[in-house]
Amino acid sequence: MTKEDEKSTTRDPQAPKGRPTPKRSEAEANRKTRVTVPKDRKEASKQARDRMRTEREKQRTALLNGDESALPPRDKGKVRRYVRDFIDSRWAAAEFFLPYAVVVLVLSITKIGYLQLLSTYLFMVFFIVVILDFVRIGLSLRKGLAAKFPNEDTRGALMYGLMRTLQMRRLRLPKPMVKRGERP
Template sequence: MFRRSSQDAPADAPLIELDASARPEAEAKKGRPTPKRSEAEASRRGRAYVPQDRKEAAKAARDERSAARERQRLALLRGDEAGLPARDRGPVRRFARDYIDSRFTAAEWFLPLAVIVLVLNVLPNPSLKDISLLIWLIMIVLIVLHSVLLSMGLRKQLAQRFPEKNTKGTVAYALMRSLQMRRLRLPKPQVKRGQKS
């Protein structure tokens, strides 16, 4: 009823034919065959796996965190620079670790001496309690003096070796490392005692 018949069109109307280059973008050839539906779905599934429920998503996140912690732990044990946490990474921090690890420090004896002091303090003999107090006082004074000397030496070395690098926080990092017993330090010491750093 409302259709236009071919008889209504003028007889001399020209036919317009478009080149391939003049086609709009939507009609332009894409240069590859259309993938099958099964291939497209497999590709989409491979790109982004979104868990269906909250429990599955939480389990996947937990597994990922656990794997990251394990990689970091192994890097700390091996001293692998690429896997270390950000606070331990870089040549400045490595130098600070080597500087502390190559020396005997008074602070690393803090824990064993603290245990001895506690044991002596528990005993009922008053003279042993006085000895434990004296040991405690000597230990604290030695740790403070040695830490001051270590920090002065480390600051001087950092200024000489890394004049253009940011060394903020490195001395505190090194002093915290010196408080730990050598065997328990992480990342593991890479130099022997007495070795030049």
């Protein structure tokens, strides 16, 4: 952009223009030079795929490193950062749900009747423990969010945190930045 174009974009709309109106041919030429669209449709789709690939790679490295500037929109912001740190600093029963479900599944497919019954009871007990743990974590997270961010929009942050507890700590993305026991 030239200095003249910058002036025209930042000027007051009620103020006089201060320059002559460009000829139609000049305006069309300016518009055509600004947009660089390939003439070949295949080339355009290839460029779009390359742009998307680099964007996804940037987001993936940000998820692995915790770089706040390149995170996807669902993980950006200081509220989400606080929720991640809050969840990562605590033990939760829900993060052991997947390994526990595998054990229960193996017990349930055995031909021994009492082991099948035991696996059903164990699954129900663990399910109740996970729900109670969700309630405990949810209440304390809601309280912490209200104290730390009284005037900010925290919509969706509670569900974001509860879904994060379902993932095993080592598989969470963005990677945990706090150790267990540290408080955010």
